Amino acid sequence: MKHFSVKACAKINLGLLITSRRDDGYHTLETIFAPIDWFDTLEFTDSDDISMECTNLDLPVDDSNLCIRAAKALQAHTGVTKGVAMKLVKRVPFGAGLGGGSSDAAATLNALCKLWQIDVPSTELHKLAVKLGADVPYFLEMKGVAYAAGIGEELEDLDLALPWHVVTVFPEVQVPTAWAYKNFHRQFERPVPDLKTLVRKLCNERDTSVLGAFENDFASVVFENYPVVREVRDALAASGALFVSLSGSGSAVYALYEDRADAVKAAEAMSARFRVNMTPAGFRME
Numbered sequence: 001m002k003h004f005s006v007k008a009c010a011k012i013n014l015g016l017l018i019t020s021r022r023d024d025g026y027h028t029l030e031t032i033f034a035p036i037d038w039f040d041t042l043e044f045t046d047s048d049d050i051s052m053e054c055t056n057l058d059l060p061v062d063d064s065n066l067c068i069r070a071a072k073a074l075q076a077h078t079g080v081t082k083g084v085a086m087k088l089v090k091r092v093p094f095g096a097g098l099g100g101g102s103s104d105a106a107a108t109l110n111a112l113c114k115l116w117q118i119d120v121p122s123t124e125l126h127k128l129a130v131k132l133g134a135d136v137p138y139f140l141e142m143k144g145v146a147y148a149a150g151i152g153e154e155l156e157d158l159d160l161a162l163p164w165h166v167v168t169v170f171p172e173v174q175v176p177t178a179w180a181y182k183n184f185h186r187q188f189e190r191p192v193p194d195l196k197t198l199v200r201k202l203c204n205e206r207d208t209s210v211l212g213a214f215e216n217d218f219a220s221v222v223f224e225n226y227p228v229v230r231e232v233r234d235a236l237a238a239s240g241a242l243f244v245s246l247s248g249s250g251s252a253v254y255a256l257y258e259d260r261a262d263a264v265k266a267a268e269a270m271s272a273r274f275r276v277n278m279t280p281a282g283f284r285m286e
């Protein structure tokens, strides 16, 4: 019997600028992805059929689950007839803009190539990943800070890590991604700053004067409609953070800290009401 487990880390977005709406309804954007040390664990065991169980009973384990969708898409693409029994230990909150489901899907694609002993060209795996979700290619192909364009699938590894401690808070409310893309305040004509150059300055030179350029286009509509998300942002902003932002389409809010003691204090204060993660400076996915 073959059996192994893998970690599926979440991400935050440092800046998220939506630049146009495509004819298929998807939006083009520019963003910087950074991994955080908040992760699900996935266990894979060989089996005749595809099945899964999950520690979080709120998450369906039927054909809508991204792990099952990834396994079935890979099976259909390759013609493999083997199955897999999956167990998902779910820790990353969903509807949070942390890409937890996308990370699970990417981990499943990678793990099943190994379990089923198939060699799928990376361009084909990339296409399968995009069909599962715009964030899936990031988790499939990158380990650290990366620049993304297109719908999030045109990636460039920047070989950087954030030199600050990151505290991420889930305000215990979910923001549906499709709602956020439908309702954000459009600014398609605005000039977009060069996020790649700015993030290099930020990480290599610790030049925090550029942080103001990392705007998130979902912030205003999410803060207007979800008072608790605003409340979390305000509490983090008053806790000695260098920078506070919504991640992706929300609801999670993260803060960057120079001083570890400030980060620990903020994380402890927020954990009285919310689920919180603290990621050390320099973090990269394994």
Ligand SMILES: C[C@](O)(CO)[C@H](O)COP(=O)(O)OP(=O)(O)OC[C@H]1O[C@@H](n2ccc(N)nc2=O)[C@H](O)[C@@H]1O
Binding pocket: 013, 016, 025, 026, 027, 028, 029, 031, 097, 099, 102, 132, 133, 134, 135, 136, 150, 151, 152, 177, 178, 181, 248, 249
């Ligand atoms: C907000 C981000 O997390 C930023 O990294 C992503 O853009 C969202 O990526 P995701 O959760 O993988 O999104 P998907 O599952 O592909 O799409 C969910 C829904 O969001 C909208 N969507 C998503 C990505 C994108 N670039 N444009 C969109 O308009 C579409 O209505 C889509 O039906």
Ligand SMILES: Nc1ncnc2c1ncn2[C@@H]1O[C@H](COP(=O)(O)OP(=O)(O)OP(=O)(O)O)[C@@H](O)[C@H]1O
Binding pocket: 059, 064, 065, 066, 067, 088, 093, 094, 095, 096, 097, 098, 099, 100, 101, 102, 103, 104, 105, 135, 175, 176, 177, 248, 249, 250
């Ligand atoms: N394995 C899974 N883990 C989490 N959500 C899943 C999974 N499979 C399907 N879903 C569905 O996908 C939705 C979005 O999940 P996910 O955690 O990726 O979204 P998110 O936090 O908004 O992240 P993002 O929009 O940044 O990708 C959930 O609300 C859930 O219904």
